[in-house]
Amino acid sequence: MTRFRPCIDLHAGVVKQIVGSTLSDDPDRPPVENFVAKRSPAEFAALYAQAQLEGGHVIMLGPGNEASALAALAAYPGGLQIGGGINPQNATRYLDAGASHVIVTSYVFRDGRLDEERLAEMVKAVGPRRLVLDLSCRRRAPGGPFYVVTDRWQKFTDLTVDGTTLRRLAASCAEFLVHAVDVEGKQSGVERELVEVLGRESPLPVTYAGGARSLEDLDLVAQLSCGRVDVTVGSALDIFGGGLSFDATVAWDGRQRAAA
Template identity: 60%
Template structure:
């Protein structure tokens, strides 16, 4: 189907729908685990279905956002959101060559992949090629979600953001991967959901390095963060605000963010 324009000239706000056990939630990223009995720290759990948010993003012309399934039990809710905004959202979380087409058929403009293309902490180029064969570069987003290690560098983390890989988010990595996908999504996991401010050095690094569309997520707390990311990211890095939005129980007015976006487009 037709796809919404991604990043036509300048920075954009990118919305999100994070799903956990089939419910739209905002959680503290660093508290996810594989243990189904150990609940992550939640900032918000919605009483409205995933499609409610997708309908809203569609009505407000906010393409290129992401639906993220945090663990199992989210497929139905994910498909409902994708169907509500055809061509308007990316799908991530547990995506692999076997299920990618199902999400694209349901209306995802792109699929987002991380864990599948890593094996034993290393990027597996064969697995990446396998994904590319199924979805094609134009519809693939690579998620470089990362956390800081003692050496001061950021490394990609996989498996619900618990497992460190040996892939640093740096110039070499970005150069080697930007020819393999259409966009990057970068969650700064250490600040994800904490509403304590963005990781400025990640945004600045992305602004210096990226030549393809890129979305940063993690820690955005105020409207000022939109301006900050625009500045640090040199207009090349889009921003997702999650927990801080009033539609997810926070204090930043979603309507103000939509108005900001309209101003950027003017």
């Protein structure tokens, strides 16, 4: 059963919707912002709690987001996952603050390769049942395979998102989170091939993010994945300045649950 999972993306302590491919460490190249919220992170978290939406994620895009993230977790204890700069030293702080899971990407990669020792450190620190591996990815070339990207989606690794990788990592985590970076924040439609791969190959629950802009896109994710992939919607939602009704999306999720 495909579910709608909400998100709270934090940049400089504020809820924003950003075009993912424009994130950079260069201070002279600020990211392209689709939306900057007036509501606080805690208000968004409370909205999701009221709508009984589970398994959403808070992503800290760079430094300066810790206080905002903790406020969101406090507003919806057990209802949100958190990612962005997570490591074995700080992970338990966020779990103790109310996160259901911690989401990790960059820490378990080094020099463009999966670091098995660092992955083992994360598993030891929090246990696989509370760990989500973020395998956000993009193509190196049109039509080619999807490669995991790290460090705010700027650096390619040598790890492809395919059945072999998903099965290999399944013992180390509870879920996967996968942003289709090339369409993230662009409201250009979902990355169909990636959704199909995730639905066909993932042995664990997996959430797809990127490009969804309508209820028809949510239906498409459900269809392409045979109901095995959940979906996040960001910039397209009216709560983030888009044209897709949040209430209608929550109602769509309710119909999914009722049909299960």
